[in-house]
Amino acid sequence: MSELSFFITSQGSNIAYRKTPGSGPGVVFLGGFMSDMEGSKALALEAHCKATGRAFVRFDYSGHGESDGNFADGTIGSWADDALAVIDRHTEGPQILVGSSMGGWISLLAAKARPNRVKGLIGIAAAPDFTVRHWAELSGTDRQTILNTGKLEVYSDYGPDPYVFTRDLFEDGWANRVNNGPIHLDIPVRLIQGTCDPDVPWQTAMSIADNLTGDDTEVILVPGGDHRLSGPCDLKRLIRVVEATAQEVS
Numbered sequence: 001m002s003e004l005s006f007f008i009t010s011q012g013s014n015i016a017y018r019k020t021p022g023s024g025p026g027v028v029f030l031g032g033f034m035s036d037m038e039g040s041k042a043l044a045l046e047a048h049c050k051a052t053g054r055a056f057v058r059f060d061y062s063g064h065g066e067s068d069g070n071f072a073d074g075t076i077g078s079w080a081d082d083a084l085a086v087i088d089r090h091t092e093g094p095q096i097l098v099g100s101s102m103g104g105w106i107s108l109l110a111a112k113a114r115p116n117r118v119k120g121l122i123g124i125a126a127a128p129d130f131t132v133r134h135w136a137e138l139s140g141t142d143r144q145t146i147l148n149t150g151k152l153e154v155y156s157d158y159g160p161d162p163y164v165f166t167r168d169l170f171e172d173g174w175a176n177r178v179n180n181g182p183i184h185l186d187i188p189v190r191l192i193q194g195t196c197d198p199d200v201p202w203q204t205a206m207s208i209a210d211n212l213t214g215d216d217t218e219v220i221l222v223p224g225g226d227h228r229l230s231g232p233c234d235l236k237r238l239i240r241v242v243e244a245t246a247q248e249v250s
Contacts, residue, residue: 002046002056004066009085011078016066017059017086020046025094025119025249026055027242030083030110032101032127034163036065041100041124044235045242054246059086072151072164075172076102076131080109087114096120096245098238101127101200101227104191108178108208111185119249122241123191125200125227126208129180131173134165146170179208186214188248190241194225 002018009015018037027049029042037058049056061079063071083106087095095117099107104126111118135143138152146152146167153162189212193205205219220241222229229238 002050006067007085007089009082011081011085013062013078013082013085014068015059015062015082015085017057017090018046019090020050020054020056022049022053022055024055024092025096025246026057026091027096027098027246028083028087028091029056029058030097030099030103030106031058031060031064032103033130034064034071034161035100035102036060038065039100040230040235041098041238044239045098048239048243052243055091057086057090059083072166075166075169076105076109076176077172080106080113080176083107083110084113087117091117093117094119094249096122096242096249098122098124098242099126100124102130104128105130105176105178108183108185109176111187112178112183115185118187120188120245121185121190122238122245123189123193123205123208124229124238125193125197126191126205127200128204128208129173129177130200131165131170132177135170179204179211181211182213183208183211184213186216188216188245189214190218190220190245192220192222192229192238192241194222194227194229196224197227199227 060067062069097107104123105128191205
């Protein structure tokens with residue numbers, strides 16, 4: 001396992017990351033909402049990159065995993081800033097971003113912000129603009145709770161801790177929408193999506209593909225696939241797609 005390291009961003013966040021040295025194009029893994037860099041997808045990619053001599057970085061957004069900060073203080077914009085800081089300071093040359101769930105949204109933002117560095121993007125159940133959809137699905141009572149108290153705690157099947165949705169998160173998410181019109185990226189994009197994902201409808205991947213302006217986009221639908229897509233076959237598929245993309249952009 002790569003060494004755990006920390007650095008301070010220009011925004012003052014103390015970000016935890018693990019870097020595997022190697023050749024390019026490098027791979028950066030971006031995790032999901034309330035997730036961390038110790039998940040099976042990140043670890044499988046790290047092991048593959050180490051075995052093949054490819055550079056790899058995984059990290060925790062502020063308020064996630066080993067990084068400092070309060071989760072409830074984070075927003076899509078601040079977590080995107082964390083990702084850009086990692087790319088700018090701890091990678092060299094062309095990079096392929098692999099974003100899981102919310103990480104898919106942040107990958108799109110980062111790719112738009114760093115077109116000279118990001119040369120490929122792979123989304124796993126990519127969830128751009130999920131806060132907009134989530135707000136629309138909330139009951140009137142839950143919306144009022146957020147407006148009155150500034151937050152809402154929601155328990156899920158993914159762990160014992162509640163998901164915290166803040167008013168700032170929703171407002172910032174609206175300001176950082178990317179899937180509400182053309183997505184101007186001319187790079188290889190691969191979108192891996194389960195058809196039985198309870199959190200991100202498979203139609204989301206089709207919508208992203210329709211909005212991308214580049215001509216090298218593929219949607220890979222996994223029949224019966226869930227949101228995590230972290231089973232043995234899922235990990236083999238992910239590694240295969242990442243390596244094929246790396247070969248394409250080399």
